[in-house]
Structures are given as structure tokens and as C-alpha cells.
Amino acid sequence: MRIGRMLLLMQRESSRRGAPVLSVESAIGRGPFAILSFTVLSARTRDETTISAGRRLLSRAPTPHKLARLTLPQIQKLIYPVGFYKTKARHLHSLSRTLIRNFRGEVPGDFKSLISLPGVGRKTANIVLASAFGKHTIGVDTHVHRISNRLGLVKTKTPGKTNDALDRLIPEKYKKKLNMSMVAFGQTVCTPLRPKCRECPLSKTCPKIGVHPKA
Numbered sequence: 001m002r003i004g005r006m007l008l009l010m011q012r013e014s015s016r017r018g019a020p021v022l023s024v025e026s027a028i029g030r031g032p033f034a035i036l037s038f039t040v041l042s043a044r045t046r047d048e049t050t051i052s053a054g055r056r057l058l059s060r061a062p063t064p065h066k067l068a069r070l071t072l073p074q075i076q077k078l079i080y081p082v083g084f085y086k087t088k089a090r091h092l093h094s095l096s097r098t099l100i101r102n103f104r105g106e107v108p109g110d111f112k113s114l115i116s117l118p119g120v121g122r123k124t125a126n127i128v129l130a131s132a133f134g135k136h137t138i139g140v141d142t143h144v145h146r147i148s149n150r151l152g153l154v155k156t157k158t159p160g161k162t163n164d165a166l167d168r169l170i171p172e173k174y175k176k177k178l179n180m181s182m183v184a185f186g187q188t189v190c191t192p193l194r195p196k197c198r199e200c201p202l203s204k205t206c207p208k209i210g211v212h213p214k215a
């Protein structure tokens with residue numbers, strides 16, 4: 001099956017099932033600072049929790065200047081109970097100061113500058129570039145890594161290797177859609193523990209690599 005068709009089927013099915021990630025945009029908007037803050041908050045945290053924490057944080061600190069004025073305990077309180085909230089609060093605090101100091105309070109739109117920010121790695125940088133700046137990049141998180149391997153698109157052991165392989169494989173025009181489509185699909189159909197292969201629109205062509213035969 002072609003990748004464009006595959007992504008379309010994933011989008012339709014996960015939207016029908018109300019994937020939590022699809023409400024992120026309406027919850028936080030498309031501003032680069034909101035997307036960056038949300039992506040930093042989202043690591044190892046359920047989307048529902050990240051959305052509530054992101055809303056609380058962004059309503060109090062919608063800009064780097066406002067965030068930099070908050071104390072660490074205030075940020076911790078706003079983002080609790082996201083995973084690693086103390087570390088993320090520290091990253092957000094120094095990230096806002098770095099944006100003010102080095103980037104005139106704006107989120108930079110290039111990879112090298114983004115990964116120079118505290119708490120921002122390859123995945124976060126690529127998601128921000130795709131979602132906030134419309135660049136053709138692929139943000140690879142655990143959903144994208146798992147689903148790409150199950151589908152046999154790649155054969156890789158780490159998200160970093162998956163990112164390299166998908167970068168070579170996926171045509172430019174589909175790259176920026178891929179993260180959102182696979183995350184939504186991973187939340188609703190191709191879930192980590194019990195993928196719903198019998199209800200999956202890709203079931204006929206998917207090799208289901210590494211999936212239990214009874215799934």
C-alpha cells in the first residue's frame with residue numbers, strides 16, 4: 001500500500017475513534033512557543049494529562065518572557081502531574097531564558113538552534129519544525145517507531161534509527177503529516193500492548209511484525 005493511502009486510513013480511523021492527540025491543536029493553538037512547550041511536556045506522559053498541564057501553563061505563561069518570570073515551584077505546580085515534572089519545569093524555565101537571551105524571545109525555525117535549547121532533542125525539534133513551521137521533517141516518538149516496524153516500513157531498534165530510515169523512505173510531502181497520523185493511530189488502533197489488528201483498516205496488507213498472532 002502506498003504511504004499516502006496508509007496515512008489517510010490512519011487519520012480517518014483515529015479521528016473516528018477520537019484520538020486524544022487530535023484535540024491538541026484546538027487546546028493549545030499552533031503558535032511555535034505553545035507547540036514547543038507542549039512537546040517538552042509530552043514526553044512519557046498521556047496526552048490527556050499533557051493537554052491539561054499545557055493549558056494551565058500556557059494560560060499563565062503564553063510567552064517566554066512570562067514563563068521566565070515564574071519561579072520553578074510555580075512551574076512545577078502548573079504542570080504537575082506530567083511525567084518528570086521537576087526536570088521538565090527546570091528545562092522550561094531555562095528554555096524560556098535561552099529564548100530571550102539568544103533568540104529575542106522567539107522560537108527559532110531551524111534544527112540546529114532548536115536542539116541547542118534545554119530539554120529539546122531531535123524528536124521535539126522535528127515536531128516543532130513540522131507543526132509550527134510547516135517544514136518537511138519527521139518527529140519520531142515511540143508510536144512512530146513501533147508502528148513503522150510493525151508495518152515493515154523499517155527494521156530498526158531505536159527511534160533515532162527509525163528517523164534516519166523514514167527520512168530516506170518517506171516522500172517529502174508526507175513527512176510533516178506522519179507524526180500526527182501515527183501518534184493518533186497508535187493511541188487508538190495500533191496500541192503498544194494489544195493492537196486492534198482485527199479492526200484495523202491496514203490489516204490485509206500489514207505484516208504485523210512482532211505482533212502476537214491473536215491480536
Ligand code: SF4
Nearest residue numbers: 190195197200203206
Ligand atoms: S494490522 Fe495490527 S500491527 Fe498492523 S497496523 Fe494494524 S493494528 Fe498495527
